[in-house]
Amino acid sequence: MCMHQGHNTVYVFIDASNLWQAQKAKGRFFDYEKLRIFLKEKFGAATLEIFYYTAYPAEGTRNYSLDGKHRFFTFLKKGLGVVVRKKELKRINIATENGEAVEEKGNMDVEITIDAIHHMKKYDVAVFFTGDSDFLALVTYLRRGGKKIFIFSSKNNISEEMRTGGDKYFDVLKIEEDIWGRELRHRQEQDRNV
Numbered sequence: 779m780c781m782h783q784g785h786n787t788v789y790v791f792i793d794a795s796n797l798w799q800a801q802k803a804k805g806r807f808f809d810y811e812k813l814r815i816f817l818k819e820k821f822g823a824a825t826l827e828i829f830y831y832t833a834y835p836a837e838g839t840r841n842y843s844l845d846g847k848h849r850f851f852t853f854l855k856k857g858l859g860v861v862v863r864k865k866e867l868k869r870i871n872i873a874t875e876n877g878e879a880v881e882e883k884g885n886m887d888v889e890i891t892i893d894a895i896h897h898m899k900k901y902d903v904a905v906f907f908t909g910d911s912d913f914l915a916l917v918t919y920l921r922r923g924g925k926k927i928f929i930f931s932s933k934n935n936i937s938e939e940m941r942t943g944g945d946k947y948f949d950v951l952k953i954e955e956d957i958w959g960r961e962l963r964h965r966q967e968q969d970r971n972v
Contacts, residue, residue: 786824789901790817791890793908794832800932800950801962809959810858816955821903821928828860829893833867833884863889891916898923905929906944909936917943 801807810828818826834847854860867882887910894904894916904920906913909931917927917940927944929936932951941947950957 786822787901788817788821788823788826788903788905789894789897790826790828790905791894791907792828792830793886793890793906793910794830795884795886796908796910796931796935797950799935803932803934804951804958805962806958807960807962808957810854810860812955812959813957814858816953816957817905821905823903827897827901828858829863829890830854830860831863831886831890833865833886835882836866836869839867839869861893863893865889887912894920898925902926903928906940907931907950909940911937911939914939914943921945 797808810830814826814828817823817828832851835844837844851862851864855862863886865884865886867884870881870883871878872881890906890908890913898920903926905928906917907930909929914937917929921927921944929940929944929947930950931940931947933949936947936949
C-alpha cells in the first residue's frame with residue numbers, strides 16, 4: 779500500500795555512515811535493489827532518484843583490499859543508476875596523552891544539503907536515510923518549500939529532532955518488507971563506513 783499517490787517524484791538521500799549502525803544491528807547489508815523497489819512502492823513514485831553518500835579509507839590505510847568497496851560503488855552507479863557521491867576519508871593528526879594519533883573524518887552533510895537544495899524543484903518527496911540532527915535545518919527548509927519529508931534511521935542512531943522533524947519517521951530495523959541483503963561478515967578491524 780503506497781502512502782502518497784499524488785506525489786510522483788521522490789528523491790532519496792542516503793548517508794551511508796549513518797546507516798552503518800542499523801546494518802550492524804541487523805547483521806545484514808541493505809540490498810539496494812530491494813530498497814529501490816520498496817521505496818518506489820511505499821511512496822507511489824513514478825520517478826525515484828537515489829543519491830548515496832560515503833567516505834572511504836585512503837589506499838594503504840587498511841590491512842585489507844578496498845577493491846570490493848569500489849566495485850560496490852560501481853554496481854550502485856552502473857547497475858542501479860544510483861548517484862554515488864564519495865570522497866576519501868580525511869586523516870587528521872591529533873595530539874593525545876600518548877603522543878599523536880590519527881582521526882578520520884568523512885562527513886558528507888554539505889554534499890547532501892547541496893544536492894537536496896539544488897534538485898528541490900524536481901521532486902515532491904525527499905527521503906533521508908540519516909538520523910543526524912545537523913540535517914534538521916535542511917528538513918525544515920524543504921518542508922517550508924512544500925516538500926514532504928520522510929526520515930529513515932534506527933532507534934540507536936536517530937536524534938529526537940530528526941525523529942520528529944519530518945512528516946514521518948521510520949525505523950529501518952522495523953520495516954517488514956525484505957530490504958536486506960547478504961550477511962555482514964566481521965573483519966578483524968571493522969570498517970565504520972560502508
